[in-house]
Amino acid sequence: MTRQRSSINNLIWGIVGNVATSVIAIMIPRLFIVSYGSEVNGLLSSVRQIYFYLALLEVGIGDAAVVALYGPIAKQDHSSVNAIMAATNYYYKRIGVIYGFSVLAMGLLYPLLLDTAIPYTVCCLVILLQGSGSVINYMVQGKYNMLLRVDNRNYVTTNLGTVTSILTDLCRIALLLHGYSIVAVQTTYLVFNLVKMLYISYYIRKHYQWLDLSVKPNLKAVSKSKFVFVHQISSLIFSHTDVLILTFVCGLKTVSIYSMYATIYGMVDNVITITSNSVQSALGQVFHSDRKRYMELQEAFEVYYLALVFSLLAIASIFILPFMALYTQGADINYVDWKLPVLFGLYQLLNYGRASSSQIITFAGAFKETQWRAILETAINFGVSLVCVFRFGIYGVLFGTIAALVYRANDMILYANRRVMKRSAWPTYRRWILNFGLFLLLVAGFTHLPLKLDNYLSLFLHAIWISVLVVTAFFGINTLVEKTARKTAWFYVRGILDKLRRTRQPV
Template sequence: MKISNSRAIVKNMSVTLLYQAVSISFGFLLPKMLLETYGPSIHGLTSTIANTMNYIMLLNAGLTTAAIQSLYKPISENNTKSLNQVYNAIKNFYFKTGLAFVIAVLAVAFILPMIIGSEVDKSIVFFLMIIMGMEQILDCFLISSSRALLQADQKMYITYRINILAFLMRGIIQIILISNEASIIFVQVVLPSLVLFRFIFMNWFIKNNYPMLDSKVKQDRSALSKRWSAFVHQISGLILNSTDVIILTIFINQITVSIYSVYQLVVSYLYSFLLTIFSTSSVASFGNLIAKGDQNIRKRYNQFELIFFMVISILFSVSAVMILPFVSLYTSGVNEVNYVDKILGLLFITIGLFNSLRVPALTIIDAAGHYKETQNRAIIEMLINISVSLILVNFLGIYGILIGTIAAFLYRTTDMIIYANKYIIKQKQYKSFSRVLLVFLLIIINLFIFKYLVIWEVTNWLEWIIQASIATIISIITTIVLNYIKERNAILELFKTVMNLIKFK
């Protein structure tokens, strides 16, 4: 089971990068095809159902996080008995959760058509809810426990290899169906079908690489004692991330949800890219370092934070200037709705940046398992978002909802950076906040350069790619130069570490 932290990080990050490339490519293409083929109402409906499923997944809240956390110790100690006790408890919990999912999906499938307006046929709402819900139900029954084991054992690259194949199959099949204007029901049936494909390969890998697993060993349910604290975090997080669409659905309409979803698509994929490449690929490595009491944790964290903040300086500089041209091109085939809005672009980029700045702190908090200690903070973040959004939606519409999200993210990101430095890394937070300020400074400098040296009107995707490439090169140069000026020794040390990691390939 054991694998060095360095090799694990390199393997996980490299495969995850490929997965993100495939995921983002189809993630942009498929919704665009849905929007152009079926219209903004169906496009908005699929977004509403996806967010509704997030609420149903609250039944599973806390289990995945606690499961991964509980597996760190038996894996790092190579304790087979303890591993079996914990793993069997995890499987049992997931089975019970799957049964609860079935009941919840059926209940919502009957209720949701009554909430959605007359824009979409109620039978379509019902069947889409069932089909999209089946994907999560099957995942819970068949895959979730194995995925938790692989992540705790620093082998997420196996999961992502399987997911890459599944995503390619999904993309190709759905493109064919949408191109032939097949029913939206048939298009979405592809999702639960591919869960079975993933299960076959993952089950084969687990059986061949973990022969010590024994389902007859008595469960140790106490190992998942942190589940309820993690549960609070995930409830808060899911409500936080789903509140916008739910409020838009209730107070405005599906057209506005569709507009929101296009901008959210950009920001969510940026955040997913950063979270998966950096946090998901590294949290198990940090977790093992903490479990073993490794004294290098502070050095590793500071390097991790430095490279992460450099990356988001580049990504959000480019995104800030390219999001409106992207939305214009992305929705060019839709004539009944105007999707291009400068204020929306600014608000969404701000949301994405504030949310992303917390990733290093979030990673180390998850690795340390500090769920109970931080649960009240997560609740406050959720309450800020809901209260501010509900107050402002009547005055500012969609803008008010986004301001509510910004207020919540500003509070929680600041709080997480302070907490991670003070209570886990045990260092002053000055360095982290100085890096945050540099991120903002870099984005402002880069936008100034883009405005006067780069920007021209974008009329096709080739021009968009060229302009984005130029903006990326400029951002890379300014980011490296300013970070080198500010933290010369840290940059040189980081370069040496990266070179050493590459050698492990």
């Protein structure tokens, strides 16, 4: 299968999977709030953040393995791939054992630190069940996910994740509606993680018969993991520290409010991440085999990636407050606050606006060279959040995240363009200014329209036509302005159309 065909499969199945899972998953938080209260919803969000931090035990092995695999996969060097995969397997099994003991310790100790009316036993079991899936992942399927990711077969794990997520959520909804305990509801995670483990193992045996993990491991190939680890800490700090600080400073109900907005924006995040991941392995292989061609592709990717990011976040910013008012109606606390979409929107724009530059740094393997920058980002985030949360509450932690991203987004753009690609960073900044200006214009314009959004049907109908206009505006203006990117994109689109035309012709 060609890189182009695989990238298209990754994108199509990723978006289909995201839509399917989002439609069902959006029901879950409301059911938790209504059935168990905001405190239980806050507990689940808090526990998820803890496990994101426990993922640091992986110490960058996965990402280091991905970077090491790009070259051998592009050259179909199975011998080198086996050695790198053997090293990844060696480390992942050790991590799995440590992670298992950590999950047990978390289940026993973390409930003692919480100021909550939820019984200790319930908290303990929820934590253990929540962490069981990651133990399985490290012990069995994690290394295979890395291989599929580099080999441009993300659609395999995406489709599997879609099916198991839908089945998991349907089971959770059924249990919630029939009044089962939160422990019974969380058990579904364990069951369907076992299903995923069995299928991935079967798929690898069938499609990668040449894979041999018994060869001598190439431990040197993943030696950059210690530098990747620093970057993972930085990523976790700005993504997940907010909830932990709010847990201990403001309480679980405030965590529930934060997590609701994070969930809505998270659905947008999923589409953006899927789009990026669908072409990442193809771009990574080209980066290591044809740098001139990569520069052309990267230009086109950045233009249309930014158009997608700004258009989706503009749509989310327009409709999040009317949706939140309907969605949390009857809740035990107020979830509607106009300041939160402003802060969350800026946070997401800065985060994803830097992604194309971050991708370049990753392909170059410049983890050691940029680690002090990641440490500085972490310090800014944690320091500002900790100072501001006591005065500004939920807004304070977002101030910290935004402050760190203002620094790091600019740093990544400058480093990727000047140090790695040896070119000016102005084109990236120019695209940012163009899209941000259009973002402000469209969000301000549509939010002030006298739209009747007092039920889900009217919200959905208005969202359709406004979304079409917003997406058309961003992609249309970027296509008009960016001549080089337009030509590169049209070359590949025309190739896809020609292939489709040939396949439909009678033999």
